[in-house]
Amino acid sequence: MPVVLTETRGRVAVITLNRPEALNALNDELMDALGEALLRFDADDRVGAIVLMGGPKAFAAGADIAVMADWGYMDVYQGQFITRNWETIRSVRKPVLAAVAGFAFGGGCELALACDVIVAAHSARFALPEIKLAMLPGAGGTQRLPRAIGKAKAMDLCLSARVLDADEADLYGLVSRVVPDDELHGATLALAERIAGYSLPALMAIKEAVNRSYESTLAEGVLFERRQLYTRFASEDAHEGMQAFLAKRPPEFKHR
Numbered sequence: 535m536p537v538v539l540t541e542t543r544g545r546v547a548v549i550t551l552n553r554p555e556a557l558n559a560l561n562d563e564l565m566d567a568l569g570e571a572l573l574r575f576d577a578d579d580r581v582g583a584i585v586l587m588g589g590p591k592a593f594a595a596g597a598d599i600a601v602m603a604d605w606g607y608m609d610v611y612q613g614q615f616i617t618r619n620w621e622t623i624r625s626v627r628k629p630v631l632a633a634v635a636g637f638a639f640g641g642g643c644e645l646a647l648a649c650d651v652i653v654a655a656h657s658a659r660f661a662l663p664e665i666k667l668a669m670l671p672g673a674g675g676t677q678r679l680p681r682a683i684g685k686a687k688a689m690d691l692c693l694s695a696r697v698l699d700a701d702e703a704d705l706y707g708l709v710s711r712v713v714p715d716d717e718l719h720g721a722t723l724a725l726a727e728r729i730a731g732y733s734l735p736a737l738m739a740i741k742e743a744v745n746r747s748y749e750s751t752l753a754e755g756v757l758f759e760r761r762q763l764y765t766r767f768a769s770e771d772a773h774e775g776m777q778a779f780l781a782k783r784p785p786e787f788k789h790r
């Protein structure tokens with residue numbers, strides 16, 4: 535069986551991590567396949583949003599410890615561990631939604647954090663337990679988690695390996711929404727469909743601007759946002775959206 539399954543449903547692409555026997559542990563084969571699928575859907579005009587999901591027991595239980603256990607410094611340095619296939623996620627311009635049930639531990643939690651929206655099932659559990667291995671969260675966890683939930687909570691999670699349940703994760707702002715397990719797929723797909731129905735260049739501009747807020751001063755970020763806003767006035771879709779509102783009719787976006 536392929537370690538990553540893909541399908542499209544209307545304008546939504548669905549990528550499913552498929553190593554259930556190892557709780558979707560993230561080895562190079564899986565990360566390469568994930569990166570390839572993300573880039574393929576990002577380039578596909580028929581796709582407006584991408585959903586990333588795992589299985590009912592685990593979204594992903596982290597980097598593959600069985601593989602990492604044998605690596606030395608030069609294996610990761612020369613092999614460009616993380617850089618080689620994790621950085622792909624950052625380059626995706628369309629909205630990516632994570633649907634998380636079960637364990638999102640270590641790299642699995644970091645993978646969810648790299649997505650734009652996280653929909654969590656009640657069974658979802660989030661942790662960065664690398665400290666138990668005398669490792670550290672190395673796929674963005676020490677950087678994205680404090681930005682997502684603040685330093686106090688992030689330090690607690692990283693230093694103690696504490697596990698957050700879905701409600702705590704929601705309370706802390708780590709996830710976007712929490713839904714019952716049997717509604718996770720349907721709710722995430724419905725949300726993705728709704729998002730994919732909007733104008734794609736506007737979605738991409740919003741994603742870029744929100745992400746810029748993590749990487750710039752407020753003044754620079756506001757300036758970036760203003761440039762994106764001005765660009766909207768060069769967009770047929772924005773004129774269509776406003777005209778449709780005034781005419782009290784649904785918009786027909788050209789660039790979806």
Ligand code: HXC
Pocket residue numbers: 555556557559560595596597598599600616637639640641642663664667669670671672673
């Ligand atoms: C390799 C893993 C794995 C992992 C689970 N498995 N997590 N294999 N790497 N990260 C395997 C187990 O060895 C086992 O294989 C099978 O999946 C089922 O797991 P169990 O432990 O039997 O399940 P359970 O008792 O329900 O416990 C679930 C769990 C536990 C709490 C999630 O598996 C666990 O603690 N996993 C490790 C979590 C972790 O430390 N993640 C961080 C990794 S470091 P067998 O063959 O025995 O059935 C990391 C670094 C990130 O992510 C930075 C770089 C990307």
